[in-house]
Amino acid sequence: MFIAPINTDLLLKEAEQEMLYQQLILQLNKDFNLANEGIDFPMSILPEELKIQLHEKIYRMIQYKFAEYLNLLYIIDVSEDQIKKLDGSDLVILAEDVAFLILKREWQKVWFRNKYK
Template identity: 35%
Template sequence: MSEEYHITLIDNLITQVNNSNVYPELLRQLEKDINRAGIEYQIDPKIQIKDLVVALNDLLLYRLQHAFNAYLNLLYAIDVSETDLRSFTSEKVEDIAVYSTYLILKREWEKVSYRNRL
């Protein structure tokens, strides 16, 4: 799957998030899980979803390049599907970061949606 495909998936997820009223809860859940993975990270509660996607992608890209174990711990803490991860075939670190961004936001959205019965 191409990077463009994953950007489309992220855009679809952004639309779902924007059409709900639980975005602040998504931010809290994401920040909690990032910190639980041992990465000190604060998310501005006023951040727009598209800016969040960029910030998360940058965080993941850095971890992939400089702190791979922290990247793996984050995926584990968030409970990202191993099956989804293994289905990705690109070896380009930039593509992996985009795909991981999508998987993380998707999983966090699932958690928040389930709790709020969306």
């Protein structure tokens, strides 16, 4: 049964432990490119750096490319209910929370694909 980690650090740690961290990076790159938001995280990126770069990307998208941001959430299939529950009063915190939701959904895809291949 899939149980999502409760924060970004635990999620990335679990992905590494399951030897699926590289697959998570591939999934992120794939879905960002599907949304025409070219991002190319190198396979060698460290988890902490991935967390920072993803947060910055989401922050910039919320500020400057809102329609593309919504499209990205749709393509990745982030729960609309979860997005609506977030506090949008601080953009930095909002971007961090959304980055976690994106990672959580991408991790779920990778985990299920690996489990049931």
